[in-house]
Amino acid sequence: MLQQTRVAAVIPYYDRFLERYPSYDALAAAEEQELLGMWAGLGYYSRARNLQAAAREMVRLGGFPREYAAIRALPGVGEYTAAAVASIAFGLPHAVVDGNVLRVMARFGAEGGEITAAATKNRLREAADAFLDAAEPSRHNQAVMELGATVCTPKDPQCGRCPIEPWCEGRARGLARELPVKSSKTVIRRVERSLLVVMRNGHILLWQRPPDAVILSGFWELPEPHQLPKAKPGVALHRFKHSITNHIYQFEVFSVAAGKWSPPEGELWRWVPVAGLAEIPLSTTARKALAGLAQGKLFQ
DNA sequence: CATACGTGGAT
DNA sequence: TATCCAAGTAT
Structure with a gap:
Protein backbone atom coordinates (compact mmCIF):
# COMPACT_ATOMS: atom_id res chain seq x y z
CA MET A 1 0.00 0.00 0.00
CA LEU A 2 2.85 2.35 0.75
CA GLN A 3 4.28 2.10 -2.77
CA GLN A 4 4.11 5.69 -4.09
CA THR A 5 1.44 6.48 -1.52
CA ARG A 6 1.71 8.62 1.58
CA VAL A 7 1.52 6.99 4.99
CA ALA A 8 -1.38 9.23 6.01
CA ALA A 9 -3.41 8.14 2.97
CA VAL A 10 -2.67 4.47 3.62
CA ILE A 11 -3.53 4.20 7.31
CA PRO A 12 -7.35 4.06 7.08
CA TYR A 13 -7.14 1.63 4.16
CA TYR A 14 -4.59 -0.50 6.01
CA ASP A 15 -6.79 -0.72 9.10
CA ARG A 16 -9.88 -1.71 7.16
CA PHE A 17 -7.93 -4.13 4.98
CA LEU A 18 -6.34 -5.95 7.90
CA GLU A 19 -9.67 -6.17 9.66
CA ARG A 20 -11.27 -7.75 6.61
CA TYR A 21 -8.25 -9.87 5.59
CA PRO A 22 -6.37 -10.70 8.79
CA SER A 23 -4.33 -13.49 7.19
CA TYR A 24 -2.93 -14.35 3.79
CA ASP A 25 -5.41 -17.24 3.73
CA ALA A 26 -8.26 -14.75 4.02
CA LEU A 27 -6.77 -12.51 1.34
CA ALA A 28 -6.11 -15.46 -0.94
CA ALA A 29 -9.78 -16.44 -0.72
CA ALA A 30 -11.19 -12.95 -1.30
CA GLU A 31 -13.60 -12.22 -4.14
CA GLU A 32 -12.04 -9.87 -6.67
CA GLN A 33 -14.91 -7.36 -6.64
CA GLU A 34 -14.79 -7.11 -2.87
CA LEU A 35 -11.02 -6.79 -2.92
CA LEU A 36 -11.18 -3.94 -5.45
CA GLY A 37 -13.86 -2.34 -3.32
CA MET A 38 -11.53 -2.41 -0.33
CA TRP A 39 -8.83 -0.73 -2.44
CA ALA A 40 -11.08 1.74 -4.27
CA GLY A 41 -9.77 5.29 -3.94
CA LEU A 42 -6.23 4.32 -3.02
CA GLY A 43 -4.96 4.11 -6.61
CA TYR A 44 -2.50 1.81 -8.38
CA TYR A 45 -4.99 -1.04 -8.40
CA SER A 46 -2.57 -3.62 -9.77
CA ARG A 47 -1.16 -3.59 -6.25
CA ALA A 48 -4.38 -5.16 -4.96
CA ARG A 49 -4.27 -8.00 -7.49
CA ASN A 50 -0.55 -8.49 -6.94
CA LEU A 51 -1.03 -8.61 -3.18
CA GLN A 52 -3.68 -11.29 -3.57
CA ALA A 53 -1.48 -13.21 -6.00
CA ALA A 54 1.32 -13.01 -3.41
CA ALA A 55 -1.04 -14.26 -0.71
CA ARG A 56 -2.00 -17.21 -2.89
CA GLU A 57 1.68 -17.91 -3.48
CA MET A 58 2.17 -18.00 0.29
CA VAL A 59 -0.68 -20.46 0.64
CA ARG A 60 1.10 -22.60 -1.93
CA LEU A 61 4.47 -22.21 -0.18
CA GLY A 62 2.98 -22.78 3.24
CA GLY A 63 4.22 -19.50 4.68
CA PHE A 64 5.92 -16.17 4.11
CA PRO A 65 9.30 -16.48 2.33
CA ARG A 66 12.28 -15.59 4.51
CA GLU A 67 15.01 -14.95 1.97
CA TYR A 68 15.52 -11.81 -0.07
CA ALA A 69 15.37 -13.53 -3.46
CA ALA A 70 12.14 -15.35 -2.61
CA ILE A 71 10.55 -12.17 -1.25
CA ARG A 72 11.66 -10.26 -4.34
CA ALA A 73 10.06 -12.93 -6.54
CA LEU A 74 6.57 -12.27 -5.15
CA PRO A 75 4.24 -10.40 -7.53
CA GLY A 76 4.23 -6.66 -6.90
CA VAL A 77 7.43 -6.84 -4.86
CA GLY A 78 10.29 -4.90 -6.43
CA GLU A 79 13.70 -4.03 -5.08
CA TYR A 80 12.42 -1.46 -2.61
CA THR A 81 9.72 -3.63 -1.05
CA ALA A 82 11.93 -6.70 -0.96
CA ALA A 83 14.65 -4.77 0.87
CA ALA A 84 12.14 -3.18 3.24
CA VAL A 85 10.57 -6.51 4.22
CA ALA A 86 13.88 -8.34 4.35
CA SER A 87 15.46 -5.73 6.62
CA ILE A 88 12.52 -4.66 8.78
CA ALA A 89 10.79 -8.03 9.19
CA PHE A 90 13.81 -10.35 9.14
CA GLY A 91 16.84 -8.19 9.95
CA LEU A 92 18.55 -9.01 6.66
CA PRO A 93 21.23 -6.56 5.47
CA HIS A 94 19.57 -4.98 2.42
CA ALA A 95 19.46 -1.20 1.91
CA VAL A 96 16.11 0.22 0.87
CA VAL A 97 16.11 2.74 -1.95
CA ASP A 98 12.90 4.75 -2.13
CA GLY A 99 12.32 8.36 -3.10
CA ASN A 100 13.57 9.56 0.28
CA VAL A 101 16.78 7.55 0.13
CA LEU A 102 17.50 8.66 -3.45
CA ARG A 103 17.21 12.29 -2.37
CA VAL A 104 19.27 11.85 0.81
CA MET A 105 22.04 9.97 -0.97
CA ALA A 106 22.07 12.40 -3.92
CA ARG A 107 22.66 15.27 -1.51
CA PHE A 108 25.01 13.36 0.77
CA GLY A 109 27.29 12.44 -2.13
CA ALA A 110 26.63 15.58 -4.23
CA GLU A 111 25.39 13.38 -7.05
CA GLY A 112 24.75 15.66 -10.02
CA GLY A 113 23.25 13.21 -12.52
CA GLU A 114 19.61 13.28 -13.43
CA ILE A 115 17.71 11.32 -10.81
CA THR A 116 15.62 9.41 -13.34
CA ALA A 117 18.64 8.15 -15.30
CA ALA A 118 19.45 4.51 -14.68
CA ALA A 119 23.16 5.21 -14.27
CA THR A 120 22.46 7.80 -11.57
CA LYS A 121 20.11 5.48 -9.75
CA ASN A 122 22.69 2.71 -9.84
CA ARG A 123 25.31 4.99 -8.28
CA LEU A 124 22.85 6.06 -5.58
CA ARG A 125 21.92 2.43 -4.94
CA GLU A 126 25.58 1.59 -4.44
CA ALA A 127 25.95 4.57 -2.13
CA ALA A 128 22.95 3.38 -0.10
CA ASP A 129 24.44 -0.12 0.15
CA ALA A 130 27.79 1.30 1.31
CA PHE A 131 25.98 3.52 3.84
CA LEU A 132 23.93 0.66 5.30
CA ASP A 133 24.58 -0.29 8.90
CA ALA A 134 24.52 -4.06 8.42
CA ALA A 135 24.32 -4.58 12.19
CA GLU A 136 20.94 -2.83 12.33
CA PRO A 137 19.46 -2.76 8.85
CA SER A 138 15.89 -2.26 10.09
CA ARG A 139 16.64 0.82 12.17
CA HIS A 140 19.08 2.15 9.59
CA ASN A 141 16.63 1.91 6.70
CA GLN A 142 13.77 3.46 8.61
CA ALA A 143 16.08 6.19 9.91
CA VAL A 144 17.26 7.20 6.42
CA MET A 145 13.71 7.24 5.06
CA GLU A 146 12.55 9.24 8.06
CA LEU A 147 15.45 11.66 7.61
CA GLY A 148 14.31 12.24 4.05
CA ALA A 149 10.69 12.64 5.08
CA THR A 150 11.27 15.08 7.93
CA VAL A 151 14.66 16.85 7.54
CA CYS A 152 16.18 16.27 4.10
CA THR A 153 12.89 17.24 2.46
CA PRO A 154 12.44 17.92 -1.27
CA LYS A 155 12.02 21.66 -0.74
CA ASP A 156 13.66 23.70 1.99
CA PRO A 157 15.82 20.98 3.56
CA GLN A 158 16.52 21.60 7.25
CA CYS A 159 20.29 21.10 7.12
CA GLY A 160 20.69 22.75 10.51
CA ARG A 161 18.76 19.88 12.08
CA CYS A 162 20.49 17.12 10.15
CA PRO A 163 22.53 14.60 12.16
CA ILE A 164 24.79 13.76 9.19
CA GLU A 165 25.25 17.32 7.99
CA PRO A 166 28.99 17.36 8.89
CA TRP A 167 29.63 14.60 6.34
CA CYS A 168 27.25 15.81 3.64
CA GLU A 169 29.06 16.66 0.42
CA GLY A 170 26.03 18.44 -1.02
CA ARG A 171 25.84 20.66 2.05
CA ALA A 172 29.58 21.35 1.94
CA ARG A 173 29.31 22.49 -1.68
CA GLY A 174 26.12 24.46 -1.07
CA LEU A 175 24.21 22.21 -3.43
CA ALA A 176 21.79 20.52 -1.04
CA ARG A 177 18.89 22.68 -2.12
CA GLU A 178 19.53 22.04 -5.83
CA LEU A 179 19.77 18.27 -5.57
CA PRO A 180 18.65 15.87 -6.78
CA VAL A 181 18.59 17.02 -10.41
CA LYS A 182 15.27 16.15 -11.96
CA SER A 183 14.70 15.70 -15.66
CA SER A 184 12.35 17.69 -17.81
CA LYS A 185 8.79 17.66 -16.64
CA THR A 186 6.21 15.52 -18.38
CA VAL A 187 3.53 17.18 -20.45
CA ILE A 188 0.17 17.45 -18.74
C1' DC B 1 14.67 1.84 -20.35
C1' DA B 2 11.22 5.43 -20.68
C1' DT B 3 6.62 5.39 -19.57
C1' DA B 4 2.14 4.47 -17.49
C1' DC B 5 -0.11 3.61 -13.52
C1' DG B 6 -4.23 6.82 -9.21
C1' DT B 7 -4.91 9.85 -5.94
C1' DG B 8 -4.65 13.61 -2.83
C1' DG B 9 -2.07 16.64 0.20
C1' DA B 10 1.52 20.18 0.58
C1' DT B 11 3.65 24.28 -1.14
C1' DT C 1 -4.21 27.76 -9.65
C1' DA C 2 -0.09 25.08 -10.87
C1' DT C 3 3.27 21.98 -9.63
C1' DC C 4 5.34 18.50 -7.13
C1' DC C 5 5.58 14.03 -5.54
C1' DA C 6 4.71 10.26 -2.18
C1' DA C 7 8.07 4.24 2.26
C1' DG C 8 7.65 1.92 -6.60
C1' DT C 9 6.57 -1.81 -10.05
C1' DA C 10 5.90 -3.84 -14.42
C1' DT C 11 6.55 -3.68 -19.08
Whole structure:
Protein backbone atom coordinates (compact mmCIF):
# COMPACT_ATOMS: atom_id res chain seq x y z
CA MET A 1 0.00 0.00 0.00
CA LEU A 2 2.85 2.35 0.75
CA GLN A 3 4.28 2.10 -2.77
CA GLN A 4 4.11 5.69 -4.09
CA THR A 5 1.44 6.48 -1.52
CA ARG A 6 1.71 8.62 1.58
CA VAL A 7 1.52 6.99 4.99
CA ALA A 8 -1.38 9.23 6.01
CA ALA A 9 -3.41 8.14 2.97
CA VAL A 10 -2.67 4.47 3.62
CA ILE A 11 -3.53 4.20 7.31
CA PRO A 12 -7.35 4.06 7.08
CA TYR A 13 -7.14 1.63 4.16
CA TYR A 14 -4.59 -0.50 6.01
CA ASP A 15 -6.79 -0.72 9.10
CA ARG A 16 -9.88 -1.71 7.16
CA PHE A 17 -7.93 -4.13 4.98
CA LEU A 18 -6.34 -5.95 7.90
CA GLU A 19 -9.67 -6.17 9.66
CA ARG A 20 -11.27 -7.75 6.61
CA TYR A 21 -8.25 -9.87 5.59
CA PRO A 22 -6.37 -10.70 8.79
CA SER A 23 -4.33 -13.49 7.19
CA TYR A 24 -2.93 -14.35 3.79
CA ASP A 25 -5.41 -17.24 3.73
CA ALA A 26 -8.26 -14.75 4.02
CA LEU A 27 -6.77 -12.51 1.34
CA ALA A 28 -6.11 -15.46 -0.94
CA ALA A 29 -9.78 -16.44 -0.72
CA ALA A 30 -11.19 -12.95 -1.30
CA GLU A 31 -13.60 -12.22 -4.14
CA GLU A 32 -12.04 -9.87 -6.67
CA GLN A 33 -14.91 -7.36 -6.64
CA GLU A 34 -14.79 -7.11 -2.87
CA LEU A 35 -11.02 -6.79 -2.92
CA LEU A 36 -11.18 -3.94 -5.45
CA GLY A 37 -13.86 -2.34 -3.32
CA MET A 38 -11.53 -2.41 -0.33
CA TRP A 39 -8.83 -0.73 -2.44
CA ALA A 40 -11.08 1.74 -4.27
CA GLY A 41 -9.77 5.29 -3.94
CA LEU A 42 -6.23 4.32 -3.02
CA GLY A 43 -4.96 4.11 -6.61
CA TYR A 44 -2.50 1.81 -8.38
CA TYR A 45 -4.99 -1.04 -8.40
CA SER A 46 -2.57 -3.62 -9.77
CA ARG A 47 -1.16 -3.59 -6.25
CA ALA A 48 -4.38 -5.16 -4.96
CA ARG A 49 -4.27 -8.00 -7.49
CA ASN A 50 -0.55 -8.49 -6.94
CA LEU A 51 -1.03 -8.61 -3.18
CA GLN A 52 -3.68 -11.29 -3.57
CA ALA A 53 -1.48 -13.21 -6.00
CA ALA A 54 1.32 -13.01 -3.41
CA ALA A 55 -1.04 -14.26 -0.71
CA ARG A 56 -2.00 -17.21 -2.89
CA GLU A 57 1.68 -17.91 -3.48
CA MET A 58 2.17 -18.00 0.29
CA VAL A 59 -0.68 -20.46 0.64
CA ARG A 60 1.10 -22.60 -1.93
CA LEU A 61 4.47 -22.21 -0.18
CA GLY A 62 2.98 -22.78 3.24
CA GLY A 63 4.22 -19.50 4.68
CA PHE A 64 5.92 -16.17 4.11
CA PRO A 65 9.30 -16.48 2.33
CA ARG A 66 12.28 -15.59 4.51
CA GLU A 67 15.01 -14.95 1.97
CA TYR A 68 15.52 -11.81 -0.07
CA ALA A 69 15.37 -13.53 -3.46
CA ALA A 70 12.14 -15.35 -2.61
CA ILE A 71 10.55 -12.17 -1.25
CA ARG A 72 11.66 -10.26 -4.34
CA ALA A 73 10.06 -12.93 -6.54
CA LEU A 74 6.57 -12.27 -5.15
CA PRO A 75 4.24 -10.40 -7.53
CA GLY A 76 4.23 -6.66 -6.90
CA VAL A 77 7.43 -6.84 -4.86
CA GLY A 78 10.29 -4.90 -6.43
CA GLU A 79 13.70 -4.03 -5.08
CA TYR A 80 12.42 -1.46 -2.61
CA THR A 81 9.72 -3.63 -1.05
CA ALA A 82 11.93 -6.70 -0.96
CA ALA A 83 14.65 -4.77 0.87
CA ALA A 84 12.14 -3.18 3.24
CA VAL A 85 10.57 -6.51 4.22
CA ALA A 86 13.88 -8.34 4.35
CA SER A 87 15.46 -5.73 6.62
CA ILE A 88 12.52 -4.66 8.78
CA ALA A 89 10.79 -8.03 9.19
CA PHE A 90 13.81 -10.35 9.14
CA GLY A 91 16.84 -8.19 9.95
CA LEU A 92 18.55 -9.01 6.66
CA PRO A 93 21.23 -6.56 5.47
CA HIS A 94 19.57 -4.98 2.42
CA ALA A 95 19.46 -1.20 1.91
CA VAL A 96 16.11 0.22 0.87
CA VAL A 97 16.11 2.74 -1.95
CA ASP A 98 12.90 4.75 -2.13
CA GLY A 99 12.32 8.36 -3.10
CA ASN A 100 13.57 9.56 0.28
CA VAL A 101 16.78 7.55 0.13
CA LEU A 102 17.50 8.66 -3.45
CA ARG A 103 17.21 12.29 -2.37
CA VAL A 104 19.27 11.85 0.81
CA MET A 105 22.04 9.97 -0.97
CA ALA A 106 22.07 12.40 -3.92
CA ARG A 107 22.66 15.27 -1.51
CA PHE A 108 25.01 13.36 0.77
CA GLY A 109 27.29 12.44 -2.13
CA ALA A 110 26.63 15.58 -4.23
CA GLU A 111 25.39 13.38 -7.05
CA GLY A 112 24.75 15.66 -10.02
CA GLY A 113 23.25 13.21 -12.52
CA GLU A 114 19.61 13.28 -13.43
CA ILE A 115 17.71 11.32 -10.81
CA THR A 116 15.62 9.41 -13.34
CA ALA A 117 18.64 8.15 -15.30
CA ALA A 118 19.45 4.51 -14.68
CA ALA A 119 23.16 5.21 -14.27
CA THR A 120 22.46 7.80 -11.57
CA LYS A 121 20.11 5.48 -9.75
CA ASN A 122 22.69 2.71 -9.84
CA ARG A 123 25.31 4.99 -8.28
CA LEU A 124 22.85 6.06 -5.58
CA ARG A 125 21.92 2.43 -4.94
CA GLU A 126 25.58 1.59 -4.44
CA ALA A 127 25.95 4.57 -2.13
CA ALA A 128 22.95 3.38 -0.10
CA ASP A 129 24.44 -0.12 0.15
CA ALA A 130 27.79 1.30 1.31
CA PHE A 131 25.98 3.52 3.84
CA LEU A 132 23.93 0.66 5.30
CA ASP A 133 24.58 -0.29 8.90
CA ALA A 134 24.52 -4.06 8.42
CA ALA A 135 24.32 -4.58 12.19
CA GLU A 136 20.94 -2.83 12.33
CA PRO A 137 19.46 -2.76 8.85
CA SER A 138 15.89 -2.26 10.09
CA ARG A 139 16.64 0.82 12.17
CA HIS A 140 19.08 2.15 9.59
CA ASN A 141 16.63 1.91 6.70
CA GLN A 142 13.77 3.46 8.61
CA ALA A 143 16.08 6.19 9.91
CA VAL A 144 17.26 7.20 6.42
CA MET A 145 13.71 7.24 5.06
CA GLU A 146 12.55 9.24 8.06
CA LEU A 147 15.45 11.66 7.61
CA GLY A 148 14.31 12.24 4.05
CA ALA A 149 10.69 12.64 5.08
CA THR A 150 11.27 15.08 7.93
CA VAL A 151 14.66 16.85 7.54
CA CYS A 152 16.18 16.27 4.10
CA THR A 153 12.89 17.24 2.46
CA PRO A 154 12.44 17.92 -1.27
CA LYS A 155 12.02 21.66 -0.74
CA ASP A 156 13.66 23.70 1.99
CA PRO A 157 15.82 20.98 3.56
CA GLN A 158 16.52 21.60 7.25
CA CYS A 159 20.29 21.10 7.12
CA GLY A 160 20.69 22.75 10.51
CA ARG A 161 18.76 19.88 12.08
CA CYS A 162 20.49 17.12 10.15
CA PRO A 163 22.53 14.60 12.16
CA ILE A 164 24.79 13.76 9.19
CA GLU A 165 25.25 17.32 7.99
CA PRO A 166 28.99 17.36 8.89
CA TRP A 167 29.63 14.60 6.34
CA CYS A 168 27.25 15.81 3.64
CA GLU A 169 29.06 16.66 0.42
CA GLY A 170 26.03 18.44 -1.02
CA ARG A 171 25.84 20.66 2.05
CA ALA A 172 29.58 21.35 1.94
CA ARG A 173 29.31 22.49 -1.68
CA GLY A 174 26.12 24.46 -1.07
CA LEU A 175 24.21 22.21 -3.43
CA ALA A 176 21.79 20.52 -1.04
CA ARG A 177 18.89 22.68 -2.12
CA GLU A 178 19.53 22.04 -5.83
CA LEU A 179 19.77 18.27 -5.57
CA PRO A 180 18.65 15.87 -6.78
CA VAL A 181 18.59 17.02 -10.41
CA LYS A 182 15.27 16.15 -11.96
CA SER A 183 14.70 15.70 -15.66
CA SER A 184 12.35 17.69 -17.81
CA LYS A 185 8.79 17.66 -16.64
CA THR A 186 6.21 15.52 -18.38
CA VAL A 187 3.53 17.18 -20.45
CA ILE A 188 0.17 17.45 -18.74
CA ARG A 189 -2.82 17.15 -21.04
CA ARG A 190 -6.20 18.67 -20.29
CA VAL A 191 -9.19 16.79 -21.58
CA GLU A 192 -12.90 17.61 -21.42
CA ARG A 193 -15.14 14.60 -20.92
CA SER A 194 -18.77 13.93 -20.14
CA LEU A 195 -20.49 11.34 -17.98
CA LEU A 196 -24.12 10.32 -18.23
CA VAL A 197 -26.42 9.50 -15.35
CA VAL A 198 -29.22 7.26 -16.61
CA MET A 199 -31.81 6.39 -13.98
CA ARG A 200 -34.66 3.87 -14.21
CA ASN A 201 -36.80 2.76 -11.30
CA GLY A 202 -34.18 3.58 -8.71
CA HIS A 203 -31.45 1.90 -10.75
CA ILE A 204 -28.50 3.53 -12.45
CA LEU A 205 -26.84 2.39 -15.67
CA LEU A 206 -23.18 1.41 -15.22
CA TRP A 207 -20.59 -0.53 -17.20
CA GLN A 208 -17.64 -2.51 -15.95
CA ARG A 209 -14.11 -2.16 -17.29
CA PRO A 210 -13.05 -5.50 -18.78
CA PRO A 211 -10.44 -7.75 -17.16
CA ASP A 212 -7.81 -6.79 -19.73
CA ALA A 213 -8.34 -3.04 -19.37
CA VAL A 214 -5.08 -1.14 -19.00
CA ILE A 215 -6.52 1.03 -16.29
CA LEU A 216 -9.02 0.35 -13.51
CA SER A 217 -9.97 -3.09 -14.80
CA GLY A 218 -12.92 -4.54 -12.90
CA PHE A 219 -14.16 -1.13 -11.74
CA TRP A 220 -17.62 0.20 -12.56
CA GLU A 221 -18.07 3.43 -14.50
CA LEU A 222 -20.74 5.85 -15.63
CA PRO A 223 -21.27 5.73 -19.40
CA GLU A 224 -19.91 8.41 -21.73
CA PRO A 225 -21.90 9.84 -24.64
CA HIS A 226 -20.08 7.87 -27.36
CA GLN A 227 -21.14 4.65 -25.64
CA LEU A 228 -24.80 5.65 -25.79
CA PRO A 229 -25.17 7.38 -29.16
CA LYS A 230 -28.97 7.23 -29.05
CA ALA A 231 -29.19 8.87 -25.65
CA LYS A 232 -29.90 12.58 -25.62
CA PRO A 233 -28.00 14.33 -22.84
CA GLY A 234 -30.39 16.36 -20.75
CA VAL A 235 -29.67 18.67 -17.86
CA ALA A 236 -26.05 19.43 -17.03
CA LEU A 237 -25.88 18.47 -13.38
CA HIS A 238 -22.42 19.60 -12.34
CA ARG A 239 -18.73 19.63 -13.20
CA PHE A 240 -15.69 18.27 -11.43
CA LYS A 241 -12.00 17.77 -12.06
CA HIS A 242 -10.04 14.56 -11.78
CA SER A 243 -6.39 13.90 -12.57
CA ILE A 244 -4.92 10.58 -13.63
CA THR A 245 -1.14 10.63 -13.99
CA ASN A 246 -0.45 13.08 -16.80
CA HIS A 247 -4.04 13.89 -17.67
CA ILE A 248 -6.33 16.43 -16.07
CA TYR A 249 -9.92 15.62 -16.90
CA GLN A 250 -12.68 18.16 -16.59
CA PHE A 251 -15.86 16.14 -16.34
CA GLU A 252 -19.37 17.41 -16.93
CA VAL A 253 -22.18 15.22 -15.65
CA PHE A 254 -25.48 15.06 -17.54
CA SER A 255 -28.72 13.39 -16.62
CA VAL A 256 -30.31 11.34 -19.38
CA ALA A 257 -33.91 10.20 -19.55
CA ALA A 258 -34.15 6.43 -20.00
CA GLY A 259 -36.57 6.38 -22.87
CA LYS A 260 -37.05 4.99 -26.33
CA TRP A 261 -33.44 3.89 -26.79
CA SER A 262 -31.87 0.81 -25.21
CA PRO A 263 -28.53 0.58 -23.50
CA PRO A 264 -25.93 -1.85 -24.90
CA GLU A 265 -26.41 -5.48 -23.95
CA GLY A 266 -23.80 -7.74 -22.44
CA GLU A 267 -21.93 -8.69 -19.33
CA LEU A 268 -20.33 -5.32 -19.00
CA TRP A 269 -23.55 -3.34 -18.66
CA ARG A 270 -25.83 -3.45 -15.66
CA TRP A 271 -28.64 -1.54 -14.00
CA VAL A 272 -27.39 -1.14 -10.45
CA PRO A 273 -29.78 -0.23 -7.64
CA VAL A 274 -28.75 3.06 -6.11
CA ALA A 275 -28.90 1.44 -2.69
CA GLY A 276 -26.38 -1.17 -3.89
CA LEU A 277 -23.69 1.22 -5.11
CA ALA A 278 -21.67 0.67 -1.95
CA GLU A 279 -21.30 -3.01 -2.73
CA ILE A 280 -19.41 -2.68 -6.02
CA PRO A 281 -16.04 -1.10 -6.78
CA LEU A 282 -16.90 2.29 -8.28
CA SER A 283 -14.15 4.19 -10.05
CA THR A 284 -13.19 7.43 -8.36
CA THR A 285 -14.59 9.42 -11.30
CA ALA A 286 -17.95 7.68 -10.95
CA ARG A 287 -17.86 8.18 -7.21
CA LYS A 288 -17.11 11.89 -7.59
CA ALA A 289 -19.81 12.26 -10.23
CA LEU A 290 -22.44 10.60 -8.05
CA ALA A 291 -21.30 12.28 -4.84
CA GLY A 292 -21.99 15.61 -6.48
CA LEU A 293 -25.57 14.49 -7.05
CA ALA A 294 -26.19 13.15 -3.57
CA GLN A 295 -27.80 16.37 -2.39
CA GLY A 296 -29.51 16.94 -5.70
CA LYS A 297 -32.94 15.99 -6.88
CA LEU A 298 -31.79 12.83 -8.57
CA PHE A 299 -31.82 10.57 -5.56
CA GLN A 300 -34.80 12.03 -3.76
C1' DC B 1 14.67 1.84 -20.35
C1' DA B 2 11.22 5.43 -20.68
C1' DT B 3 6.62 5.39 -19.57
C1' DA B 4 2.14 4.47 -17.49
C1' DC B 5 -0.11 3.61 -13.52
C1' DG B 6 -4.23 6.82 -9.21
C1' DT B 7 -4.91 9.85 -5.94
C1' DG B 8 -4.65 13.61 -2.83
C1' DG B 9 -2.07 16.64 0.20
C1' DA B 10 1.52 20.18 0.58
C1' DT B 11 3.65 24.28 -1.14
C1' DT C 1 -4.21 27.76 -9.65
C1' DA C 2 -0.09 25.08 -10.87
C1' DT C 3 3.27 21.98 -9.63
C1' DC C 4 5.34 18.50 -7.13
C1' DC C 5 5.58 14.03 -5.54
C1' DA C 6 4.71 10.26 -2.18
C1' DA C 7 8.07 4.24 2.26
C1' DG C 8 7.65 1.92 -6.60
C1' DT C 9 6.57 -1.81 -10.05
C1' DA C 10 5.90 -3.84 -14.42
C1' DT C 11 6.55 -3.68 -19.08
